[in-house]
Amino acid sequence: MKKLFIFITSVLLFISACTQNSDVQGDIDAIKKLHMEFNAAWGNSDIDGLLALWTDDGISMPPGSSPYIGKERIRTRLQFLNNATVENVSANIEEIEVSGNWAFVRQTFKGTWIPKDGSESKNESSKEIMILNKQTDGSWKIARYMWNNNPAENTEKLSQSN
Numbered sequence: 001m002k003k004l005f006i007f008i009t010s011v012l013l014f015i016s017a018c019t020q021n022s023d024v025q026g027d028i029d030a031i032k033k034l035h036m037e038f039n040a041a042w043g044n045s046d047i048d049g050l051l052a053l054w055t056d057d058g059i060s061m062p063p064g065s066s067p068y069i070g071k072e073r074i075r076t077r078l079q080f081l082n083n084a085t086v087e088n089v090s091a092n093i094e095e096i097e098v099s100g101n102w103a104f105v106r107q108t109f110k111g112t113w114i115p116k117d118g119s120e121s122k123n124e125s126s127k128e129i130m131i132l133n134k135q136t137d138g139s140w141k142i143a144r145y146m147w148n149n150n151p152a153e154n155t156e157k158l159s160q161s162n
Contacts, residue, residue, distance in 0.1 A: 027098045027103065027140070028096055028098060030139065030140050031098070031103055031105060031132060031140050032093065034132070034139075034140050034141075034142075035091070035093060035105060037049070037053060038050065038053055038091075038142070039089055039091045041053070042086050042089050042111070043086055043087070043089040043111075045081040045082075045084070045085050045086060046081075047075060047078045047079070047081055047082075050078060051074065051078070053141060053142050054071055054141055054142045055135075055142065055143045056071055057069070057070055057143075058070070058071060058074060058141070058142055058143055058144065058145070059143070059144050059145075060073075060074045060077055060145050060146075061144065061145065061146035062077070062146075062147070063147065063148045063149060083115060083116050084113050084114060084116060085114045085116065086111045086112065086114070087111065087112045087114055088110065088111055088112045089109075089111045090109070090110045090111070091107050091108065091109045091110075091128075092107060092108050093105055093106075093107050094106045094107055094108060101133060101134040102131065102132070102134070102143075103131070103132045103134070103140065104130065104131050104132065105128075105130040105132065106127075106128070106129055107127075107130065108125065108126070108127060108128070109124075109125065109127075109128055109147070110124070110125045111123075111124055124149060125149070125150045126147045126148060126149045126150060127147060127148060127150065128145070128146070128147035129145070129146050129147070130142055130144070130145050131143050131144035
């Protein structure tokens with residue numbers, strides 16, 4: 001009887017571990033989808049599309065600036081997209097970690113900012129961390145987002161290597 005109990009317990013633990021891994025893989029797939037939507041919205045200068053990916057209490061933490069707390073403040077931050085487009089967007093996921101209803105994505109970003117007024121465009125590259133929160137409907141949204149720009153000489157080297 002004791003051996004049967006140990007066997008059944010072992011099988012249940014194994015099944016539980018497999019189920020958790022498949023849930024994590026489903027979460028990672030959903031996060032990758034959000035990442036693609038995020039980059040597409042940047043590439044289209046789609047402010048509403050970007051905001052749809054945020055939690056209501058999200059916090060954007062740009063370098064050298066105070067944080068923008070909440071969707072409406074983040075909307076103000078994104079208004080510059082009305083005056084510029086972003087081309088050659090490339091954002092690569094370097095790492096995804098999921099823990100329950102929280103996850104983070106570490107990524108690199110490259111893009112060319114092109115002002116609509118015809119002034120000089122600017123290549124940019126950065127390192128970024130996105131903290132995500134799983135919603136009650138199972139979707140993932142951006143809760144925190146911070147980045148810092150790579151030095152200009154690295155940006156120029158990156159754009160020359162493509």
